[in-house]
Amino acid sequence: METNASTKIKSPGGKTSIIDCDIHATIPLDGIKPYLPRIYREQVETWGRRLPGQNHMYLNGGTNGSMQEHQPPRNKEEDSYLNYIRAQHIDKFNLEYGIMTGSDYGVHTTPDTDYAAALCSASNDYVIEHYLSRDSRLKGSVHIPKQDPILAAKEIDRVGSHPDMVQVIVSNGAIKPYGNRMYEPIYEACVRNNLPFAIHVSMEGIGINNPPTGAGYVSYYAEYRAARTQIMMAHMASFIFEGVFVKYPDLKVIMVEAGMMWVAPFIWRLDQDWKALRHQTPWVKEPPSEYYRKHMKVTSQPIELPPQKEMFMPMMEAIYARENLMFASDYPHWDFDSPLLAFPKMDEEMKERIFYQNAAELYRLPARKQAAGGARA
């Protein structure tokens, strides 16, 4: 892959602006230490991160999960990470906006809830100071200690009103599907702060989370990746059948990195079962596909591309891609999707909506004139 920052690549089709809904940037432990309370700063100095990790259970791809080309600087100069992802990704693909989704989801699955809360706050503050305030193209995600929904809501209220924080984010791995009423304080805080709720694949079966499938632990990473989608399905059905969108009509939910084409047969099934069984959940007034269309978004990477090319567009329509799909690259992970190569040919309107408009509307991102480097300073 070309790593020269001066090599600007025009956006897909040449005209479409790009919002990338899933960028992982380095958030170094040394960097967030100053934001931690003294007790945890001292613990971290002795014990390190001390968080459950996926890689202790399941292999990943690439080099430690990232593209081999991604080798961020190891020195601690303040802007070095930012400059690196600018050169490698943001400038290179001339992104209009990039949504940062965080770098360590282990916080969502440690049993030490106060430590999780401290790490979330420190990491949120670090991201604001070292990324968001230095490049107006970058937007942030509020990590929360979801182990304690009341504490989580406090963190959303603390930092969620920052103009560059555009969503709340949690790992896909969980102990209960996210429609469960135990999470309600989180959704109240999301609505109060006008923030969508994003679920990003990670930490399935790790730490305090439930095993990664309904049949227990899997053995290999390929199975593990498949299991992530299954868990996202469970969250989606849970949001709908628990009536979360009836209780919180302004809530939006984003499903990040769990694939996309699976949504089609899944909503066919949910709609059928709802028709037959809706007397059991009378608060679910509309077919499940309607709640999906009105309240949920799905990001593109990784795309399950049908080998039968003629099925691509019908599948895109079946998942309501025109309104519900948003492009994500997952930079810098090994299964990165280049905006130039991710999709087969689409009509201009669909391209515009997937690469830009759907995310711009959801995150309320104003159209902006693309400056050379996009830096505010």
Next chain:
Amino acid sequence: METNASTKIKSPGGKTSIIDCDIHATIPLDGIKPYLPRIYREQVETWGRRLPGQNHMYLNGGTNGSMQEHQPPRNKEEDSYLNYIRAQHIDKFNLEYGIMTGSDYGVHTTPDTDYAAALCSASNDYVIEHYLSRDSRLKGSVHIPKQDPILAAKEIDRVGSHPDMVQVIVSNGAIKPYGNRMYEPIYEACVRNNLPFAIHVSMEGIGINNPPTGAGYVSYYAEYRAARTQIMMAHMASFIFEGVFVKYPDLKVIMVEAGMMWVAPFIWRLDQDWKALRHQTPWVKEPPSEYYRKHMKVTSQPIELPPQKEMFMPMMEAIYARENLMFASDYPHWDFDSPLLAFPKMDEEMKERIFYQNAAELYRLPARKQAAGGARA
């Protein structure tokens, strides 16, 4: 629904013979008691069935899970249940064959493994004597105490060579995905006895099984039904990536009652991930979709029908329905699929393969002249 046995209905399209791959017939506790060892017979007399049950956790549909029209006789005359399902289903739809899949999957999730083994043996013997030996159209499934794969293999060897036993069957709910090596004695016995291995949805998250989703317990039956498919996905990925079909090239696996259209995006995803990650599981020599095509079958009910009618046939081709799909009615459950109504229009060849040929080949069922009642006696 018409319940008069004299109302014979011609098979779909008038010419196609029908093999129904999922029929549940009553196996009464009083009926199997004589087949139990004395210790369990006495326990059953005091405590009843004593098995974990889905309905204690999650609602079902219809009347206790069955169609309202299904009201089998309560007297204990030897042939009354058999005569009832003949009149209600087998004669009515003029079935060529019907595969009986059992009536109580709680045996697969009790912690009392020897009790499970005794119940499986008793139920298998009852089915042979009271159904299979009295109607040559009915074929049976060997229930096994999967809690102990060695004991399970013994039951397969004990009863699996009976000419009317055509498969081994277990519940979809499990503590480990079925590709795990702990189950190998079962697959050795399947191959030794020339029997396919069927996974039937049931008992997800019940008794000793893992919670029904990778995010823990769901709240409602509609979610629960969606979760069953997720678990079947986990089993499918597990069989493929653990290399079960490499170790047992003659093994066939049937996925019963978990839907069918989901297979398409699922194998697209598995094939892509295998391409990128196959160095991690080098024993998986072919793309996952090839193992599915050669070793797995899926039954039809419940069918996720696309609301976009023009997608039906492309989806059928994408799941390789011509070779891999077999019709199932799930009689007498509330979500029963009539062979006359289950499918939209298909070409004759596909209809013939789904309703008859695929099952006839898999179960090695000879073509037979349809006798009026099909009874041997």
